[in-house]
Amino acid sequence: MTGCLAACCVFSAQAAIPIQSWTHSSGARVFLVPSPSIPMLDVQLDFDGGSRRDPAVQAGLASASAGLLSGGVKAQAGLPALDENQLSEAWVDLGARLDSQVSSDRFSVSLRSLTDPELLPQAVALAARQLAAPAWPQVVWQRDRERLAAALREAETQPATLAGRVFSQAVYGDHPYGLETTAASLAAISVADARRFYEQHVAVCRARVSLVGAIDRAQADRIVDQLMGAIEHHGCASLPSVPEVRPLAQAFTARPAFDAAQAQVLLGQPGIRRADPDYLPLLVGNYILGGGGFVSRLTTEVREKRGLSYSVYSTFSPGLHAGAFSVALQTRPDQAEQAVAVAQDVVRRFVADGPTAAELQAAKDFLVNGFALRIDSNRKLLANVANIAWYGLPLDYLDTWPQAVERLTVADIRSAFARVLQPDRWVTVVVGAQPR
Template structure:
């Protein structure tokens, strides 16, 4: 960490937390090249965080090259290619350059998007240099074949190790059953990684990483004019091409029937996953699902599943439920671990609890407790610049209203028990879910 950063860390937390109690002035505009910019000015500390998102997540991976988006993002940080009179930088030199600046720039890929994140102090002797280096890295990643060969071997070893643990084994089997061939269910294997070349990475990168496809979120001590100039510089080296529409990605198919898969595994604990395709992020009943799921299984020790499975019967140390909405219907998942000889009983109780909740919905007491907990914890969603940036990029990526954070607590408070019951009955089909059990056979 750059020495100048250390005394600022406490200030970052204190100042960012202040957003929870006040309106967040989110600005939005579109640059001439098509890049959409979202900005929250936070002048209290001399720091800026930037996230650039592109429609290049794993949902666009070919089945035979599962993992392409993730490895492309990873390899984008392993060096900069020679560009004109500018020398290239290998991964060690690039790492040292960022360390010298006390700044960071990295990439990652999820299901829907490939993201690049910059963090820097805004001091005039640091920020321009950090932006210039990030612009070089964004525009000309080296994609070195020797580095990819080395990293592919490391990833293969990590995959082989993961096959020795019940959690990853259950997760892969569950994804394959829930998503039914949709790219959301693709998981990289040694075979799919072997099918990926640096030429494939360059092809994906050239198609996706363009200014006209960028959604850029900025939080920090910059004005609108400064943020606009910063984003222009970050994207200036990319091809200024017009963006043709990307090919559509099909929707996740609904499950036709219940299916159970039991995988023998030498473990004292059985890992259990139960679920189905859930909702898209743009579902109009998102808040009803958020509040309802807090009551069902996301609320920790006050959730229904915890009470029924753990507290009342002692069948599991931990049980929870989760929705993972995205551009497509992400999985609804109930997850638990239990002693192998109790797996069947734990599954039966979890299924019964879910079916009863879908049929009857929550009580008014449960609903009020969930609202109090969610609203009371809202400040924790904004208690650092990184969390605020994550919320801004969520608004940008999902085309949410600019006042989304200002109205979040009101939207939670407006949810009714009837809305939760209707939404869960519409979305979930307890009699058609998949169940994966690893161990316990």
């Protein structure tokens, strides 16, 4: 039923998306898109508590804190305590859900509920209870830590894990974006640490609250009242600044020994911050270079013409700091060096010359014509609104995005790629290749 309803909530790429924004009395910034098509509400709370805030010796702390939010709630205001199972059942009974997750930059909590007047107030109240008084059960953390450690041990048997770790360390150096969760860092995390992290970083003054659904501004303000009221007691201690990712000074190549049927290849460098003024030309240009699947240059040259890899792609990963630009592929161990050489040559030529006019027009047609699919449900629209809130983008960003893409020229893309990418200083990681 939910999937059917979501599919009905379609926003035309040409229709204005009415994002309302204001500062709540608590200090939180609120972003609302009323969407009366279906009786549903999606809410996302974002805080500056991503993994970039992890202490180096406790990598994984932010994720541990987010995971423990579902471990139960304490007794509060005459309401009984709920253990992990009872809390889960309470959400099932409401036909709603509350999730928490962590990215490099954000600690996010999301609520989804029907807007039925009998159900929504209960869902918001339960969400507020969960935010206000998590139980922080030791037994749940012990179980989760063992499960995570087992998953890490399993991942260690995969060449892709080793390739990713070596690549991340070389690209980011000592920047927090390069931190890797290990069994040792998990062992260094206590429940008290997770609780302190939560109370320090999940703060009203830094909250961004995004709402999409069948509510109006007055209803949104009341919902934010409850959710922010639940965490006001956390206070708002200042957080230390996080340094920027340093550019690479020289090329770095690593070929760790690993017995594998397929060689894992990663090439790249620090890329851009989301605030980079060339974000859009780089996004569109990367579709042509390696983000467009079978129509990209990398696929044409590496897969179609030479049969060196089934899949090859490139991507930018912008955040509050410069996330990595990477080219990734798998190939036969005896073909790894050739595949690396071809991929590097494709990128160098693209950086030097940019796309052709025909390639750019095809990319524009695909991206603009497919834009409506980026916002065709409440959940997708919420993700876009939350990005606008988090990165401080203009409120009309979604309305003007297709026109901004249409205005891009070959010169715009060539200039952006020439400024950002330096293939001669790249990190090259090849795991599982046969020695030359």
